[in-house]
Amino acid sequence: MPDSRSPQSSPLSRRAFLGASAAALPACAARPGPPAPPPAPEPAFRLPKVRVSPDRVIRTVVGLRPYRPAGFRVEREDLGGGRLLVHNYGHGGGGVTLSWGSASLAVEELLGDEPPPARAAVIGCGAVGLATARLLQRRGVAVTIYARDLPPNTTSNVACAQWSPFSVSDARVATDEFQLRFQRAARIAYRIFQDMVGTRYGVRWLPNYPVSDAPFGGSATPDPLADLYPESREFAPGTHPFPARYAREYQSMMIEPPVYLQAVLDDFLLAGGSLRIRAFGALDELTTLPERRIVNCTGMGARALTGDDGMVPLKGQLTVLLPQPEIRYITLAGGLYMMPRADGILLGGTRERDVWSLQPNREAEERILAGHAEFFGRMAD
Numbered sequence: 001m002p003d004s005r006s007p008q009s010s011p012l013s014r015r016a017f018l019g020a021s022a023a024a025l026p027a028c029a030a031r032p033g034p035p036a037p038p039p040a041p042e043p044a045f046r047l048p049k050v051r052v053s054p055d056r057v058i059r060t061v062v063g064l065r066p067y068r069p070a071g072f073r074v075e076r077e078d079l080g081g082g083r084l085l086v087h088n089y090g091h092g093g094g095g096v097t098l099s100w101g102s103a104s105l106a107v108e109e110l111l112g113d114e115p116p117p118a119r120a121a122v123i124g125c126g127a128v129g130l131a132t133a134r135l136l137q138r139r140g141v142a143v144t145i146y147a148r149d150l151p152p153n154t155t156s157n158v159a160c161a162q163w164s165p166f167s168v169s170d171a172r173v174a175t176d177e178f179q180l181r182f183q184r185a186a187r188i189a190y191r192i193f194q195d196m197v198g199t200r201y202g203v204r205w206l207p208n209y210p211v212s213d214a215p216f217g218g219s220a221t222p223d224p225l226a227d228l229y230p231e232s233r234e235f236a237p238g239t240h241p242f243p244a245r246y247a248r249e250y251q252s253m254m255i256e257p258p259v260y261l262q263a264v265l266d267d268f269l270l271a272g273g274s275l276r277i278r279a280f281g282a283l284d285e286l287t288t289l290p291e292r293r294i295v296n297c298t299g300m301g302a303r304a305l306t307g308d309d310g311m312v313p314l315k316g317q318l319t320v321l322l323p324q325p326e327i328r329y330i331t332l333a334g335g336l337y338m339m340p341r342a343d344g345i346l347l348g349g350t351r352e353r354d355v356w357s358l359q360p361n362r363e364a365e366e367r368i369l370a371g372h373a374e375f376f377g378r379m380a381d
């Protein structure tokens with residue numbers, strides 16, 4: 001992390017300079033006065049600022065997070081005639097993050113203890129479908145992906161995508177059994193993404209800074225995934241550059257979907273995978289496929305395809321500023337977030353439940369821009 005403190009400009013060095021010169025001052029100037037206030041704490045580090053202004057906006061993108069309050073669905077369904085379907089959808093705001101983990105669970109469901117089939121179909125070509133297809137290929141299966149849309153036209157391309165399984169389920173609805181599967185999926189995915197760090201897949205580690213005016217304090221129920229956010233520490237008021245009293249720091253991976261999804265698609269094709277553009281209107285259309293082992297990775301599309309009313313869109317939008325390569329950190333403040341990528345600085349913070357429109361919400365865009373302009377305007381230089 002950059003530390004731009006300079007000894008010449010610190011209050012300590014200024015005090016030392018004044019102390020050394022005191023003997024040269026006239027006697028009247030040396031009369032004892034009220035005790036000096038304690039020195040203000042010095043930020044332990046400084047960071048380059050995001051330049052936020054409407055004329056730096058290059059696009060606003062919208063996507064529907066495939067939210068399932070009960071949690072993502074990985075489940076077998078017998079289609080009859082010796083056909084087996086495994087569902088793998090409903091990952092909410094954490095589908096890129098969890099992709100390799102829930103894909104592992106889905107492949108376990110599909111293959112069981114039997115020898116892998118010669119071929120299989122994956123429906124959907126977002127982060128979840130691609131990870132599922134690649135894991136099947138690694139088991140020696142010839143895979144065809146059938147999808148209505150390909151990258152860059154999937155919801156996965158709209159994601160930020162920070163490695164963080166966020167807004168995935170509702171604790172009031174999700175079962176303990178789901179929570180265990182979720183944790184297992186998160187740990188598998190966390191490990192696999194680490195092997196993809198680098199420019200080929202567009203994955204890197206970045207420091208995150210959540211800030212708050214209230215102390216963070218410990219949660220009543222400890223986060224079972226806390227160890228997946230390493231190097232966590234807190235900063236006391238005045239010891240960090242952010243315009244809030246308290247700040248935390250931890251590390252997380254950032255996945256750049258435009259780079260990542262294309263690279264995984266390339267891997268899939270290089271490994272002999274086939275790709276077909278096809279939209280399915282109902283599950284029984286899957287029985288016309290030549291493959292008898294099928295995984296359904298259709299994201300929000302699964303609601304119409306399967307009739308799963310337990311799914312609801314969480315509309316999200318990102319306003320993207322011109323790239324600033326010097327910004328290598330993430331901020332999370334008051335429900336807003338800033339995440340830097342090679343293709344722009346992402347400003348977000350919306351979750352509109354059960355809103356199906358893919359049109360940008362202009363009021364939300366203005367609020368997000370104004371909030372970030374104020375935040376970075378007040379950040380210490």
Ligand SMILES: Cc1cc2nc3c(=O)[nH]c(=O)nc-3n(C[C@H](O)[C@H](O)[C@H](O)COP(=O)(O)OP(=O)(O)OC[C@H]3O[C@@H](n4cnc5c(N)ncnc54)[C@H](O)[C@@H]3O)c2cc1C
Pocket residue numbers: 062063064065066089090091092093094095096097098123124125126127128129146147148149150154155156157158159160161162163164165278279280281297298299300301302305315316317318348
């Ligand atoms: C603003 C925003 C920010 C986000 N940030 C993050 C983040 O930081 N980290 C993170 O992990 N996640 C994030 N997400 C969530 C993430 O985008 C989703 O969870 C993820 O994209 C779901 O992946 P998927 O592969 O299931 O679905 P999709 O990417 O939507 O892919 C579905 C595929 O299925 C196909 N399909 C659908 N219906 C049919 C059909 N009937 N027939 C044939 N094909 C069909 C589609 O064409 C597509 O190919 C964010 C989402 C939004 C909107």
